[in-house]
Structure formats: structure tokens, C-alpha cells
Amino acid sequence: MAPQKTGIKVVVVGAGFGGLTAAIECHRQGHDVEIYESFPELKVLGDIISFGSNAGRIFYRWGEDGSVVKRLRALSIQNKGFNIHKWDTGEVVFTQPSAEIKPTAPPLHGHRGELHQIIFEFARDELKIPIHLGHRVNQYWEEDGEAGIILQDGTKVVADMVVGADGVRSKARELVLGYVDKPKSSGYAVWRAWFSNKDMIADPRTKEFCENGDTFNGWIGQDVHFLFSTIKDGSDCCWVLTHKDSHDIDESWSFPGKVEEVLEVLKGWDPTCSAIVEKTPPEVLVDWKLVYRDPLPTWVSPKGRIALVGDAAHPFLPTSAQGATQSMEDGVTLAVCLRKAGKEGVPAAVRSYQDLRYERVGKVQKTGESTRDLWHKTDWAKVKEDPKSIAFPREAWIHDFDAEKHAEDNFAETFKVHSGGASA
Structure with missing residues (x-):
């Protein structure tokens, strides 16, 4: 059934998971929405990405009878558990069972580009959301009654509000904050790669990972x-190695990686780790510097018609395994707020979105640091006594959260604050 139209026009800048979710959810809530993306074409790039059950719950509501989540699950890892090894001996100190697969809220782990393609094509081909590729935004603007963007070719696009889903290098952030906010090094970096099992399965040291x-x-x-997965019945391999790094990230934080540098870090480790890395084609290895920003004082522009979502507002460390999921929760919340406020209440709706999201996002962000520190400062004597202490944290308050229900249930109270006491 087609949603009832609200008459609110939304422009989304950025077609990553956060931008696509914001657009899909705006469509579901009856808004008129379109996306502008600087990349000229969709490319199936990247390596592994994780979505918690709180994202699976969002995906499940897309398409007929959970059709989108079915497509995503078909490409996602179907492992039976997470084997956690001691770095030097290689012994498995704990096998953490996989998260429960709830059909209406499954966790998903798969190739970033392949999962992204499913969502992109669902938005464009099934929902018919206009997605303008190859359109770089030069400027964001807002007035009392409208907001929009100016493209590189000078075209002015007008809307009721703009969603800045333009990532860590966000241009929208400058308008929202009133100054340029430069990223900082987190002191850590990751090497990451995704490749075929062809050489892995031919080596007796590594074939076990691909045959089962x-x-x-x-x-x-x-x-x-060092995290290593095989996926698609063992046919694809991917790994991520997080390590200390103080590289200057003023200009760029993504570089081609060097296998020999990874092997140097793994000296003295379980030889299996080096055996895996040696199979990595050099051209697929990426050296990614992990950046962070101090928490922004606001995600909303002065007149309340531009909102930041996802990495533009709150970059996450990979050890949270929640970055993309939290950007999706942003899009769901914003779309609900806009519908409940109506066209005349857009600025108050946008400010309500921030109020409903700000505290939760900050708490989830901190889990990225706490999980990293749990592993990087492991007390092995304690692990011997309590093997579960080294498990990847899987907290119910994060994964059982329903962003749509939370927005529906809590909107009215926060909207009153921003609309002079009027209720939606």
C-alpha cells in the first residue's frame, strides 16, 4: 500500500548505507525524496561489513514479506561461531556462539559492496527513488522556509530539508557547525582485504578454513x-588487522597496503596468521587510517533544515560493529519525525530527530573503544579463569532496539520542546 503523501520534499546527499536508508525511510513515510551522489557509477567495492539485529529489523520492513532481508542473508556469512585464538600459540581460548538469528531481525555480515548493491537497486528500481549519480555538491544553503544544495555545474536544488549523508569528509558539517571541523588520528589503523579462496584452499596450512x-x-x-572470515560456503576470504598507527591524516587516510608491512607486525604470532596474509593479492590490500572527531555540539543547521546522519555526524570505530547500523537508525528516526511533524513543522522535526538520537549514538560509539581496549589489553590469566571474558560484547540494549518504534513512541514529548508547546 502506497504511503500517504506528506508534501515534504527531502534531498539526500550521499548514497551510502546511511543516505540510502534515509531516502528509503522517507519514501516509506510518504515524503518526496531524491538522492545526489558524487560517484559517477556504482562500484561493488570494499570488504566485510557488519549489521546488528537492530539493522536487520529495519531491513526486514523493506519489500514484500522481508524480501530485501532474504536477499541480504543469501550473501551473508553463515558461520557457526566465532573462534577466538591467543595471538602467539594459536590456541582457541573461547568459541563464542553466533548471535541468534531472528527472522524479523537478523544480524548480517557480508561484503560491503554486494550488500550495498542490493539496497541501492531496491531504492532505485523497486521504490523508483531518483538517484542522481555523478553530481558533486559544492554548497549547502538554507533559508527560513526552504533549504537545498548547489551542484558543481551551478544547478540549484530546492527542498524542505536536506540530509547530509556525505561521510567523514562532509561538506554539510561546515554549514551546520559554522566552521571547518578537521578529523584527527585515532592512533590506530587497519589493513583489510577480500579475495578468492583459490590459493588458500591449495595450501595445507589454510585449506581447513575453506573446506568447512x-x-x-x-x-x-x-x-x-586479526579477524579472518571465509564466506559464501568458504569461497571468499576476508581479513582485517587493527594495529597502532600515528600516521598524519591531514590529506588522506586510505592507501594501498603492503603485505610485507603486515607480515612484520605478525612476527612471533601464530604462523597461521602469516599463512593467510601471504595469500592476499597485493592489489586488494588497503591500509585504512582510523579517524575520529570530537563529538559535535549539534547535527542540525541554525534554521533546522539541514541534518547530518551517519559518519557525517558520528564516525565509529570498526570494533563497535555498529557504524552503518547507527546511520540507518538515524534515517529511520528522521523520516518518522518529519511525518509526525508535517510540512509546517520541519525545523522542529529535525531538532527532535537529534534529541532522539544524540545520547544513544554517543553511548554506542564508546563501545568501539571499550571493545578495542578489552582485546588489546587482554589479561590472559583472567581469560584462563573465565574464557567468556574475551568474547565480543553483544549487548541487548544495542541490538534489541527498534528505531522506528522508539521514534513513534517518543516524538511528541521532544517535539513540544521545539515547537513552542504545540503537539504533533
Whole structure:
């Protein structure tokens, strides 16, 4: 059934998971929405990405009878548990069972580009949301009654509000804050890669990971952890190694990686780790510097018609395994707020969105640091006494959260604050 139209026009800048979710949810809530993206074409790039059950719950509501989540699950890892190894001996100190698969809210782990393609095509081809590729935004603007963007070719696009889903290098952030907010080094970096199992399965040291379906293994060391997965019944391999790094990130934080540098860090480790890395085609290895920003004082522009979502507002460390999921929760919340406020209440709706999201996002962000520190400062004597203490935290307050229900239930109270006491 088609949603009842609200008459609110929304422009989304950025077609990543956060931008696509904001657009899909705006469509679901009856808003008129379109996306502008600087990339000229969709490319299936990247490596593994994780979505918690709180994202699976959002995906499940898209398409007929959970059709989108079915497509995503078909490409996602189907492992039976997470084997956590001691870094030097390689012994498995704990096998953490996989999260419960709830059909209406499944966790999902798969290739970033392949999962992204499913969502992109659902938005464009099934929902018919206009997605303008190859359109770089030069400027954001807002007035009392409208807001919009100016493209590189000078075209002015007008809307009731603009969603800045333009990532860590966000241009929208400058208008929202009133100054340029430069990213800082987190002191850590990751090497990451995704490749075929062709050489892995031919080597007796590594073939076990490819012959027994999907697998998920992690080696935990001092200031370093190495995560390795096989996926699609063992046919694809991917790994991520997090380590200390103080590289200057003023200009760029993504570089081609060097296998020999990874092997240097893994000296003295379980030889299995080096055996895996040696199979990595050099051209697929990426050296990614992890950046962070101080918490922004606001995600909303002065007149309340531009809102930041996802990495533009709150970059996450990979150890949270929640960055993309939290950007999706942003889009769901914003779309609900706009519908409940109506066209005349857009600025108050946008400010309500921030109020409903700000505290939760800050708490979830901190889990990225706490999980990293849990692993990088492991007390192995304690782990021997209590193997579960090294498990990846999987907290119910994060994963059981329903962003749509939370927005529906809590909107009225926060809207009153921003609309002079009027209720929606």
C-alpha cells in the first residue's frame, strides 16, 4: 500500500548505507525524496561489513514479506561461531556462539559492496527513488522556509530539508557547525582485504578454513587484533588487522597496503596468521587510517533544515560493529519525525530527530573503544579463569532496539520542546 503523501520534499546527499536508508525511510513515510551522489557509477567495492539485529529489523520492513532481508542473508556469512585464538600459540581460548538469528531481525555480515548493491537497486528500481549519480555538491544553503544544495555545474536544488549523508569528509558539517571541523588520528589503523579462496584452499596450512563452509576466527594480541572470515560456503576470504598507527591524516587516510608491512607486525604470532596474509593479492590490500572527531555540539543547521546522519555526524570505530547500523537508525528516526511533524513543522522535526538520537549514538560509539581496549589489553590469566571474558560484547540494549518504534513512541514529548508547546 502506497504511503500517504506528506508534501515534504527531502534531498539526500550521499548514497551510502546511511543516505540510502534515509531516502528509503522517507519514501516509506510518504515524503518526496531524491538522492545526489558524487560517484559517477556504482562500484561493488570494499570488504566485510557488519549489521546488528537492530539493522536487520529495519531491513526486514523493506519489500514484500522481508524480501530485501532474504536477499541480504543469501550473501551473508553463515558461520557457526566465532573462534577466538591467543595471538602467539594459536590456541582457541573461547568459541563464542553466533548471535541468534531472528527472522524479523537478523544480524548480517557480508561484503560491503554486494550488500550495498542490493539496497541501492531496491531504492532505485523497486521504490523508483531518483538517484542522481555523478553530481558533486559544492554548497549547502538554507533559508527560513526552504533549504537545498548547489551542484558543481551551478544547478540549484530546492527542498524542505536536506540530509547530509556525505561521510567523514562532509561538506554539510561546515554549514551546520559554522566552521571547518578537521578529523584527527585515532592512533590506530587497519589493513583489510577480500579475495578468492583459490590459493588458500591449495595450501595445507589454510585449506581447513575453506573446506568447512563459512568460518570466523580472531587472534587477539597486545595492541593488535586479526579477524579472518571465509564466506559464501568458504569461497571468499576476508581479513582485517587493527594495529597502532600515528600516521598524519591531514590529506588522506586510505592507501594501498603492503603485505610485507603486515607480515612484520605478525612476527612471533601464530604462523597461521602469516599463512593467510601471504595469500592476499597485493592489489586488494588497503591500509585504512582510523579517524575520529570530537563529538559535535549539534547535527542540525541554525534554521533546522539541514541534518547530518551517519559518519557525517558520528564516525565509529570498526570494533563497535555498529557504524552503518547507527546511520540507518538515524534515517529511520528522521523520516518518522518529519511525518509526525508535517510540512509546517520541519525545523522542529529535525531538532527532535537529534534529541532522539544524540545520547544513544554517543553511548554506542564508546563501545568501539571499550571493545578495542578489552582485546588489546587482554589479561590472559583472567581469560584462563573465565574464557567468556574475551568474547565480543553483544549487548541487548544495542541490538534489541527498534528505531522506528522508539521514534513513534517518543516524538511528541521532544517535539513540544521545539515547537513552542504545540503537539504533533
